[in-house]
Amino acid sequence: MIRIFKGCIIHTPTKDKFEIYENEYLVLDGNLCDRIVSQLDQDLLDLVDKGEALVMDYTDHLIIPSFIDLHLHAPQYIQMGVGLHLPLIDWLNQYTFKIEERFADVNYAKKCYPAFVKDLYDWGSLRSVIFGTIHNESNQVLVEELDKKGLSAMVGKVNMNRFTTIGLTETVNQSLDKTKGFIDYLTEKQDTKQEAIVTPRFAPSCSYDLLDGLGQIAGERAVPVQSHLCETRREMDWVKDLFKDRLNEEKTSYSDVYHMTGLMGNTPTVMAHGVYLEDRDIKLCKENQVWIAHCPTSNNNLSSGIMPLTKYLDLGLSIGLGSDIGAGHTLAMNQVMVSAIENAKMRHTLFGDRMIMESEVFYLCTKGNGSFFEAVHPEKSIGSFEKGAMFDALIVHEEHPVSGSLTPLEQLQRFLYCGEKQSIKKRFLEGLEI
């Protein structure tokens, strides 16, 4: 059966513009996108007549690539929106670490993760790259919940052996063994769309030998890597001080710590934030094709500063977009996109950075983030409706008082700026409705 989706198809094969097809037809080949046509030709009409092709009619609805969230902390769903008046260290101690400790109890995870996964699903983030906690049993609950909802994610068992609470502090060996255990669990698990990602919390939380051990695991098991990088200047100074024996005149940067330990680009790597990348960071991130997950809502809430998005894009860095809950206060990637646009506009006004285009930010959330999944699965094409791409899609309809008065692009803008969960009518991942 050939499926043909009719509607207002919008995607961004390139950053510089939206490709828009008003009430045209997206023809699938199995679960992959094949072509977009303005009219059904006689061959397709014949197949429809014979019942061998089916037109899914979403006239006047948007058909857009589903959203991807490149950085978020699942346990922090509990604290989302809470305590953001606190300075970072107080926020971590009063909320984040206390809550993460509770995930030692698998029953706590069973209470929390269904709601988290439902919210992720409701907001249309069908793929994501997630920090769990240090606890494998609870991380497994997260995997099971993602499977139940049909979502696809990379899930990381978090590693820390210092500068956190006693309850969250592992030894190097514990941390490495449990990381291997979680990779084994996911490698062996049948019928799952989730996969493992090596997840040192950030350089300060890990001793050099823990980082080094994690780099070895990532390389040996060919597992991708996620962590944090250059979120604040204070953190950068701290890293340079903590690892001063490893840094030298040539290796001067925060990134070097990850790079020396095999955690930067040996396997596909995503680093959250990068608000203050130095020249050396930029060089290493480019050379090693590291993805930077821009998390504007988080940066705003934690007063981290404004990432120079257009500058990084023009330097050719691989940028993606993340909600970073609980420092970010919403899983809604449409709202995160708006926040990215607002922050880039603010840099334009305050510092003269070039203006952002909306298509660039949409690209980041779809094809940009998708390219990280492609790096892990080179056989897949993810985040657009180009020929051969996975049909990952949202069917969207925004109510408007004067129906029919908005162009497809205006409908998309309305959805990005004003969309609620209820605006998303259907969700498809790899061709299947979920």
Next chain:
Amino acid sequence: MIRIFKGCIIHTPTKDKFEIYENEYLVLDGNLCDRIVSQLDQDLLDLVDKGEALVMDYTDHLIIPSFIDLHLHAPQYIQMGVGLHLPLIDWLNQYTFKIEERFADVNYAKKCYPAFVKDLYDWGSLRSVIFGTIHNESNQVLVEELDKKGLSAMVGKVNMNRFTTIGLTETVNQSLDKTKGFIDYLTEKQDTKQEAIVTPRFAPSCSYDLLDGLGQIAGERAVPVQSHLCETRREMDWVKDLFKDRLNEEKTSYSDVYHMTGLMGNTPTVMAHGVYLEDRDIKLCKENQVWIAHCPTSNNNLSSGIMPLTKYLDLGLSIGLGSDIGAGHTLAMNQVMVSAIENAKMRHTLFGDRMIMESEVFYLCTKGNGSFFEAVHPEKSIGSFEKGAMFDALIVHEEHPVSGSLTPLEQLQRFLYCGEKQSIKKRFLEGLEI
């Protein structure tokens, strides 16, 4: 019948802190707040027993003052979230003016305003200060829709006699006559909670004699005034050029134009934005107790800059908060509050302004905005639950995976940062559920 509301009562009689009463009792006297008590005393229990008092049990729900929106454009609901990638002038010409012209047709208003008013209601903004269009018939539709939903607003017939489209350009006499007509309509209308406000769009849209005529009407009819002030530097330069014959060494500012024409403080006055108030503006605004409606979402979308909120607060200016749709992209005042907090944090990080407190922003949206209504109706107290205040309230409940784990303040934070319309369970205006 005495009504007693039980729940987690939070309000801000002063800016500096939240007053929080966890599952206590707010006792009404008619439609006014009387007192908050931790326990029902024997007298109240007896009244309950006799059926002369009724406890409305919202245990574990928040009871907070309903939101007030101090600046928004009703017709722009049509364009909310749309075209915000455009520079201001293009945005005005391609969207705002074209759409406002359509309100010459009262049937267009009948299509649009019910949806707008429903959204305002859904998000809990039970009072607001609204720009309509130049068209009295359509403005009357707006009034009727507000009445139907039980909301209370000040509604302005917009005045313009230059620098807009031909369709929206009135002569001075037309503009003044229609303004009087709209005031008459609202003065004579029975059973309405809406009232008129004199509404020159902004100084550049009005010749000096139109402004002067509007100032006279406002004074003679004792009607409040709303307009725009110092939103961008370019606009300020334009005003100073347009009115250079009226300005001099003493009267140097944008504010002077309004002040000279009786539009600044003769009657209660609210000015939107004030991003770039100069010393002279600040002096005039303070001397004339002008409210500045801070509209952070709008400022961000239009790249207007970041208003120095804490600086203005510390200077003793009267500040309120507005959604400013359609330059703002949401009517949700909880989201506007978050935007105000984020912008103030950004100024803290970038320019060293002092940090904002969440209670200050909550105060702005409730008691701060309410004080403008009080200025128009000195017999009323609006925006808190202090003794004698109107019981304007929202009953709010946020779902949370671990119910009972959040303190009342944390529940409020969760609602501000993550709340959806569905979080608001009940709405009360002047004591009555609407």
